[in-house]
Amino acid sequence: MPDVPTLIDRIDATLDREREALLELSHRIHAHPEIRFEEVQASAWLADALEARGFTLERGVAGLPTAFRARLEGQPAGPTVAVLCEYDALPGLGHACGHNLIATMGAGAGFALAPLMPDLTGTLLVIGTPAEEGGGGKIMMLEEGVFDGVDAALMIHPYHQNQAGMATLASVKKEVVYHGVPAHAAMAPHLGRNALDAVRLAFAGIDAMRQQVRDDVRIHAIVSDGGAAANIIPERASMTCVARAADARHLHEALLPRLLGVFEGAALMTGTTHEVQDASHPYDEILRNPPLESAFERHARRRGREVTPFDPAAGTGSTDMGNVSQALPGLHGMLAIDDAALPHTAAFATAARSARGDATVVDGASVLAAVAAELFSDGQVRAQVRDAFSAAKDAEAKG
Ligand SMILES: [Zn+2]
Ligand SMILES: [Zn+2]
Secondary structure (H helix, E strand, O other): OOOHHHHHHHHHHHHHHHHHHHHHHHHHHHHOOOEOOOOHHHHHHHHHHHHOOOOEEEEOHHHOOOOEEEEEEOEEEEEEEEEEEOOOEEOOOEOOOOHHHHHHHHHHHHHHHHHHHHHOEEEEEEEEOOOOOOOOHHHHHHHOOOOOOOOEEEEEEEEOOOEOOOOOOEEEEEEEEEEOEOOEOOOOHHHOEOHHHHHHHHHHHHHHHHHHOOOOOEEEEEEEEOOOOOOEOOOEEEEEEEEEEOOHHHHHHHHHHHHHHHHHHHHHHHOOEEEEEEOOOOEOOOOOOHHHHHHHHHHHHHOOOOOOOOOHHHOOOOOOHHHHHHHOOEEEEEEEOOOOOOOOOHHHHHHOOOHHHHHHHHHHHHHHHHHHHHHHHOHHHHHHHHHHHHHHHHHHHHO
16 A cells, blocks of 8 residues: 555645646635535535546435535445535625635645555445434434445635644524414404513523523524514414524533523413424534544645644634544544635635635645555554544543
């Protein structure tokens, strides 16, 4: 088997040749933003590009039309390494989370590793995972066995800093619907029961909770239905509410029961009924894997990037990669595409289609391919990754 420096030279030589194709793909996905579960074009473009480079494609895996799994076998036995592509956009904001870059860093790693696989032992997967933005595609794919047998799952998210990993928040998204009794708001208001009042009181209850929650807790909501007309006592009103905490245990065992109590209290106060539904699969927090992060850091530095440690005070979000990293060793590295812009802003969408965004596609593809190449060729790295995962799960169980 070739040594790692030789593999890296070959990875970067392939990426030099593939650069234009990769950037064209990144720009095309950026120009055609598709939101969660509607990523028909992006998933097909990525799958086609991988198929053209020798991968065997399974499209529509896990019953999700926009999910795919591309497979390339090396020599028999050996580990299975998965590189993940996200490609969903945000409603109204386009690629303001830069998932066109995640997609093409992942596909680029596949392009770069494809010519190496005959010399490596193991199986390379490039997995297309839809609906990261509040749909939880990876969670459905985990449940359907798409990640079974995978020894490590690798991805990189664009950011305003280069970081080997980040702590994310566990999250839940609930749709709360209140049912009242409609009435003429002037002629017979006493006959009505106001569903919108229930929503307003639920917001007030959440605000009253805020002072008595841990610092890592986030609760944020919108009114998703505010009633039909101002002269009718609203018969139906609803809200979408996201709650997050640093760990899933605290979120589900301590915070969520209180939140459900608030929703119920608002119904009681207004004489309405209510129902609470999951609006997304719950996301778990990322379980970090230090050996995978060290490998990321080595290769990000090799590409001339200064890597800074994750700063919990800088704020964080949630990702369905958290669930993957709880099930098997996972890497969620971050590469800077801007010095200041944060995800989910118009400025970040611009950065995702900038020269610096383009450079990040190639750097990210090189880093992912190099980390995968180390996993394929170095049993010691694999053992460290596996042991770190087991140790982190043990620590969590004792938690
Ligand atoms: Zn996002
Ligand atoms: Zn994102």
